[in-house]
Amino acid sequence: MRRAIAWLALLLCGGAPAQVTYQRLLGADQEPQNWLTYSGSYQGWRYSRLDQINTSNASRLGMQWTFQVTDLGQFETTPLVVDGVLYGTGQNDRAFALDARTGRPIWRYQRNLPDKLQPCCGMVNRGIAILGNRLFMATLDGHVIALDTRTGNLLWDVKAADAKAAYVFTVAPLVVKNEVIVGISGGEYGVRGFVAAYDAETGQKRWRFDTVPGPGEPGHESWAGDSWKTGGAPAWITGSYDPELNLVYWPTGNPSPSGYGGARDGDNLYSNSMLALDADSGKLKWYFQFTPHDLYDYDATQVPVLLDAEWKGRPRKLLLQANRNGFFYVLDRTNGKFLQATAFGKVSWAKSIGVDGRPILNPDLTSGPAGQRVCPGALGLTNWYSPSYSPDSKLLYVATSDECDIFTSSPQTYRAGHDFLGSVYVPDPVVRPTGALKALDPTTGAVKWEFKYFSNPNGGVLSTRGGVVFAGESDGNFIALDGRTGAELWHVQLGAAVYSTAITYQLDGKQYVVIPAGSALFSFAIVQP
């Protein structure tokens, strides 16, 4: 009898695919058939070793399947793919699991959200993280939840913040060891930002780092009066992780109110900064602030790219970030030391970055009755959409937005749950904004090539060993370029704007590339002629 039960147990459970362990996450780049974490690996490269799709055959890409989310709004997810199953999130905190070969849904989940929520920029969600048989999602009503990978059933649900005061989550969590790390959104509503970690098994809070220091904490003096209480510095994009240093690199966003600095004199730490947090305790190891006392909404919420490379003749652990403020930064990620910053497009707010890493402000910004014209505009020279680093071409690919804005600014009284901007901006009405995909040499910051977009992008970049870089743009084109030259290899019109970045995986010997556009996922592979 006992033997029979054992056989039955084997029969029922023996065929289950291996679960996603922390070890697998550490080596995510070693299993390119899957896409295990937001940026594809802890280094934040958004790069795949797959090469079936390459520069000589990308022109033969063809549609494999589509999946319709059937909801409205910006579709910003980065799907994960694990052993044949694709997991994604949709607008209004939907989640789903699909057969990655066919796009056929296995389960769907929809969070029951309260009526009145205040995300600045749509009811969006950027994705999930996975560990074991749990998927982790941070929700628009300020909760962190775990879903069962097999059924979509809710396993735990913890409240992390007060959605009534406009604390919302849009970020894709990052799993490190057995922790689920998330960062809050709400920089347009005067929240006090934070990064927090939750136990993957129980949902219990492990640590929380407030990105605006309170009384008695270092950095508190960088806020005038009580301005820290509504200081913003949200943390709404997924960070990167260095297991050797055990440091999580998490970028932060604008101080609040974003466009009026009169009531928040000081540098406003740790807004617009890169934080290096101890993964186990959440303690701050170092920080680097890109835009002190920001007036133009220059969130530093761009995925940090970790690279070990030779720097001025010696090997160094680097952190690269093409920042929304228009400068491409290289830092030493062991200690946060500033190494270099170069403009990668049109910048007028600062003349350059000094040797200490602080911006040298431009005293000659032109100001007229309609406001002050500043480049880059409030949406930045780049933004949250992912960059990509290819170890083959040794180039960093960044989608950029060529736009200057006219800013006006005025004091504003804080009201909980109401927008708290202190300014408005409009795109310069004289020069039409455009965009580009640029390839930067990380060692010099030089732009090696650029592919011009007609409009500003909202989508990031994926690079592959096949030498192909993939990017989606606002006018609905999904484009494949030669990563070394920027030459166009292929494009397809998807009928709606791309607000996310492609991923790739391989199943049954076939490499797929998946891109969200409009409210659908589109899957492509090489089609034989």
Place this chain on the structure above:
Amino acid sequence: MIVARVCLALALSAALSLHAQEKAVTNPVAGDPAAVREGASLFRGNCSPCHGLGARGGGRGPDLTAGRWVHGSSDADIFNTITHGVPGTEMPANDLEDSEVWAIMAYIRSLAPAKIEAISGNRAAGERIFWQTAGCSTCHMVHGRGGVLGPDLSRVGGARSVPYLIESIRQPSKELTTGMLDPNNHYGVPLEYDTVTVVTAPGEKITGIVKNEDTFSIQLMDTHQQLRFFLKKNLQQVSHQRTSLMPAYSDDMLKPAQLEDLVAYLESLRDE
């Protein structure tokens, strides 16, 4: 009994709220410079995408500085229009605090002219100019007749001020109408009537109004009002003029008296 109490409570609350509405018929912050500043800021963020940056009218919304209030001109009317929108039009309801609505109104009122300019021209003469001598109808449609290259002017009298109409005729490129921002692309300020010239591979030059464009293709309506679609890889050149395709009607082309007549006709074009 419970039902009766609920009804009584409902009736009382309705009476109270009616009372509140009656009380708040005038703008408590009218003329207050701080409110005007706040209103200007709120207007930019909430209203300018349709009504234009200076409230002088945009691709979708009418000029709010003309002193013509099609949906009522009292403070209560305008408050109601902003809060609840106008059913059957593109004016949506707005989820703003009362104080924010009053601030926006203080700003709009600060822009409105003291008096509406008198129209001295002859409407019937203006109608002939429009349809015959000046050739306006070649490109503009009124009540289903006319061309389609330029904006439909069937309601222009209700939507634009007289100075704006005059400027649009004499200097059509002075203030180009920006389009509503594309909901799928909240960047950029598309022009509603963007003039473009493309040069084909064999060297043919085609000018028209852009209907759409992306990285790889362009769709335009040429000056013969034909839709023309091109792949950019097949073109030698695409140049955006950032000027209006409409000719500037100088004094020589349109005498001051004729201009007055034409404006009298345009001003009469309303919704009816």
